Amino acid sequence: MPTSHQQRSTSARYQVLLTALQLFTRKGYFNTSMRDITGQSAVSTGSVYHYFKDKEGIAAALFHGLIDRMRAELQQIMRSNETAHDQCRAVMTLLFRIADAEPEVMAFMLYVKHREFLPAERPICSSEPFEMMRAMVQRGMDRGEIERQDVMVASSCLFGGAIRIITSELDGILDRPLNEYLDAVWVCSWRAVAVR
Amino acid sequence: MPTSHQQRSTSARYQVLLTALQLFTRKGYFNTSMRDITGQSAVSTGSVYHYFKDKEGIAAALFHGLIDRMRAELQQIMRSNETAHDQCRAVMTLLFRIADAEPEVMAFMLYVKHREFLPAERPICSSEPFEMMRAMVQRGMDRGEIERQDVMVASSCLFGGAIRIITSELDGILDRPLNEYLDAVWVCSWRAVAVR
């Protein structure tokens, strides 16, 4: 149970993370100075360095928070859907929903080059959430829902279209709201991998 | 016809571009200092600034050279293939070939966040080569080869799988050589958009 100054603390920490997410995705990590972060978050230099070791530490906290959140959401999807078809469809819906409601989160996941400033991290497509998506596809093949073939090929073809159109949305080159594309992308993508 | 010192000049300029391409894709634009470039290319600071206005100018020259090259290759493909099917298949083959033979070129095209250091440029997916790919898809719909629907959806689903697996290759998470995936990716991707 947080005391009042712990609440204030977590709130300051949270403000920094929120500001950093915005600035890192809008201007890029290297174009964002600590002065930008302290200024926009209204948290002083000293406090920022109290909560985070350094600038990279802010990015790392953001990155791991994001991975954890995605893992939790994917686990929920795996639990509450029986078929691989329904699981994968739910994943694509989730991706579109996050891109729509929290574009910075999606940009940080898909669009930001983490390894340039988090050299210790593995590429995001070998992170646990992406592995869980591949596991869903593998299960679809074992259950006879998805044509049996290399799991990287099937995963790339099943989710590649969605990722591309979400990237287009983040680049601002889509005419209509993103969610209007979901059904059509799903139909095409599933047709690419489903058993004939 | 180049004189001897023009050859030396273009060679120095070329060395800088070659070095910059390697360093920008390996370490990232912001992690590459002008000292890195002068050191590895063995071209002095003064000469680099003789050929390029500033560091951003090097990146811009690289970027525009790449766009021009891709436009030329895509035009060649459009001329020498009759059906949209054959054109799109040739494009995918080209992408795999470049990723295999010149991974830095593909990384600079797909993987580098140009807008972080070239703020004036439009996102690469609204650049002319990407527009040409969408034009091929549109033509496939007009010819009755591709199911008629939103061109962004069809393009994303047709090329999204290839782009994803190429990105995976650049991240080093593929088991087998990239070219072994081409046929399977093409079959899935075409099935996603072809008329039934």
Add this chain to the structure above:
DNA sequence: GTCTATACGACGATAGAC
């Protein structure tokens, strides 16, 4: 055109009072 030496600004990070 090519080179070396250097100016100058910006940035990340720290010190130390409260």
Add this chain to the structure above:
DNA sequence: GTCTATCGTCGTATAGAC
């Protein structure tokens, strides 16, 4: 925990000789 003031480093870009 929070704040302000400041330090040292590093990176880009320029000056000016050859």
